[in-house]
Amino acid sequence: MKKYIIFAALLIILGGCTSWHNDNISDPKLKKESYKEDREFCTKRTGQRTNVGPSNENGQRELTRNSDKFSDNRKATSTYNDCMQSRGWVKK
Known part of the structure; x- marks a missing residue:
């Protein structure tokens, strides 16, 4: 069991190690x-293309459910990645 926990921790740590590269x-x-x-x-x-959550009385965006947070975060990340890739950057 201890081996699986260590292996899972290594995957999580190494899986998040990416950076943007432009070979051009x-x-x-x-x-x-x-x-x-x-x-x-x-x-x-x-920020302009993805609005996060419904507006409250102050006009600020506020998320109420975890599924909303995940969905909006995923949309923002996807938009950012698409923009960087369109400018010649590759995530490695």
Whole structure:
């Protein structure tokens, strides 16, 4: 049983280790600047395209159920990933 727990923990830790790479940019300094610009652009775009949950009386978005949170988070993540991929970035 202990082996399974250790194995599962390793999978969880190693499974989350990804980063964005763009093989079209060879200069490391330019790659870093381009990543920062693309990340900011895609973050703004994701915020504009995905509204999170129903509005409350203050006009802020608020989630009430776990399924709503999961659904909206998945939609936002998918939109962000699509945006980054359209700009030439690949998750590795």
